[in-house]
Amino acid sequence: MSLERTQVINFNSGPCALPTSVLEEAAKGLINYKGTGIGLAELSHRSGYFGAIVNDLAALIRTQLDVPPTHEVLFTQGGATGQFSAVVLNLLARHRLLYPELTDEERVMDYVVTGNWSKKASEEATRLGGGVVNIVTDARTVSEDHKTFASIPPHGSFQFSKKPAFVYYCENETIDGVQFSTDPKSSASFPWEAIKEEDFVPVVGDYSSSFLSRPIPDIARHALIYAGAQKNLGPAGLTVLIVRKDCLVDTDAAAKLGAQPVPITMDWKVIHANNSLYNTPPMFAMYVSQLVLEHAQSLGGMPAITLMNERKKDILYEVLDEGAAKGLFRLRVHKDSRSWMNQTFHVLGEGKEELFLEQADKAGFKALAGHRSVGGVRVSLYNAISEEQTAVLVNFIREFIKQNAA
Numbered sequence: 001m002s003l004e005r006t007q008v009i010n011f012n013s014g015p016c017a018l019p020t021s022v023l024e025e026a027a028k029g030l031i032n033y034k035g036t037g038i039g040l041a042e043l044s045h046r047s048g049y050f051g052a053i054v055n056d057l058a059a060l061i062r063t064q065l066d067v068p069p070t071h072e073v074l075f076t077q078g079g080a081t082g083q084f085s086a087v088v089l090n091l092l093a094r095h096r097l098l099y100p101e102l103t104d105e106e107r108v109m110d111y112v113v114t115g116n117w118s119k120k121a122s123e124e125a126t127r128l129g130g131g132v133v134n135i136v137t138d139a140r141t142v143s144e145d146h147k148t149f150a151s152i153p154p155h156g157s158f159q160f161s162k163k164p165a166f167v168y169y170c171e172n173e174t175i176d177g178v179q180f181s182t183d184p185k186s187s188a189s190f191p192w193e194a195i196k197e198e199d200f201v202p203v204v205g206d207y208s209s210s211f212l213s214r215p216i217p218d219i220a221r222h223a224l225i226y227a228g229a230q231k232n233l234g235p236a237g238l239t240v241l242i243v244r245k246d247c248l249v250d251t252d253a254a255a256k257l258g259a260q261p262v263p264i265t266m267d268w269k270v271i272h273a274n275n276s277l278y279n280t281p282p283m284f285a286m287y288v289s290q291l292v293l294e295h296a297q298s299l300g301g302m303p304a305i306t307l308m309n310e311r312k313k314d315i316l317y318e319v320l321d322e323g324a325a326k327g328l329f330r331l332r333v334h335k336d337s338r339s340w341m342n343q344t345f346h347v348l349g350e351g352k353e354e355l356f357l358e359q360a361d362k363a364g365f366k367a368l369a370g371h372r373s374v375g376g377v378r379v380s381l382y383n384a385i386s387e388e389q390t391a392v393l394v395n396f397i398r399e400f401i402k403q404n405a406a
């Protein structure tokens with residue numbers, strides 16, 4: 001069987017394309033890891049070989065994202081959705097240890113809802129209970145149809161509670177294509193000015209679909225940054241946590257004070273105490289992630305990747321704006337809140353969207369249909385999509401505009 005796969009370009013939203021050279025290397029390691037005669041997935045997770053992968057992966061993430069010494073890099077399973085629950089359980093336990101006298105109604109969890117993933121996370125917090133959810137802002141209230149997530153709302157609309165147990169946001173909304181800006185002067189930036197540093201309110205960021213696509217602004221101010229691996233990092237099955245050390249709390253002690261007990265595999269302190277090896281980790285996903293990061297390093301690390309991603313999204317939005325100016329496209333998201341990783345739009349006119357997707361598919365551009373809950377078109381430009389591949393798609397779109405705009 002040939003390992004060639006240049007016949008299509010995979011724009012899937014995650015799991016998504018990974019660098020071919022990395023997968024070739026991984027395929028070798030899957031059969032015979034470092035000449036041991038044993039494949040990576042067959043080694044013991046307690047072996048020195050695998051211990052080295054865990055440490056190296058953490059070190060690579062630390063270097064590339066400039067993780068401060070106040071934070072630990074941990075690995076777990078359960079996906080980003082697992083953290084929807086783990087965030088609530090661990091941070092309410094922390095809050096219980098700090099303020100044992102408060103009632104559950106007085107433990108407020110602040111959710112910034114800018115898209116479908118943060119909405120889902122807030123629903124899990126409501127489901128788990130142990131505190132009450134305050135929706136700090138819901139971006140649908142500021143969109144034209146009051147249904148679509150189309151922008152980061154203006155800072156003035158964020159209603160944080162006084163001293164919440166934590167503040168939660170999703171940095172890049174994969175389904176909607178809405179992302180916070182890294183420019184602190186932009187109205188689409190995260191409103192850090194509204195959160196007093198001296199209150200030590202834990203701020204949690206779901207970075208699943210933007211992790212390692214560009215530097216994380218204000219990384220030190222976060223209590224937790226987490227990401228499912230299956231976008232820019234590696235295969236699904238691995239979840240990365242960057243946790244501030246004061247949020248690794250004794251959840252059993254909190255449970256004695258009335259907090260909900262935390263399932264052991266979700267307990268951040270336990271994960272840390274065991275160097276992310278409390279139980280068998282997703283070894284293959286971690287191995288591939290290590291190779292992906294080594295590859296990224298060889299390309300020039302975060303600065304080079306950031307530049308590449310910036311250029312990719314610029315040329316794509318440019319052609320989409322051309323289509324919008326000609327009345328053929330409608331971009332879902334306001335300019336200042338547009339995602340670098342996921343570009344969402346609609347093709348206007350009877351049957352035109354189906355035609356676009358059909359012609360794109362025939363031309364080898366795969367997985368461009370929008371998420372089933374919102375429809376439309378979604379392009380995902382994760383790290384493994386090259387500038388050349390983006391340019392090929394841009395040319396296709398330009399030709400489609402020429403053929404179909406009135």
Ligand SMILES: Cc1ncc(COP(=O)(O)O)c(C=O)c1O
Pocket residue numbers: 014078079080081082117170172173174175206207208209228
């Ligand atoms: C931003 C974001 N958060 C959470 C999730 C859920 O991730 P998982 O399927 O790993 O639970 C996704 C999945 O695409 C996502 O993009």
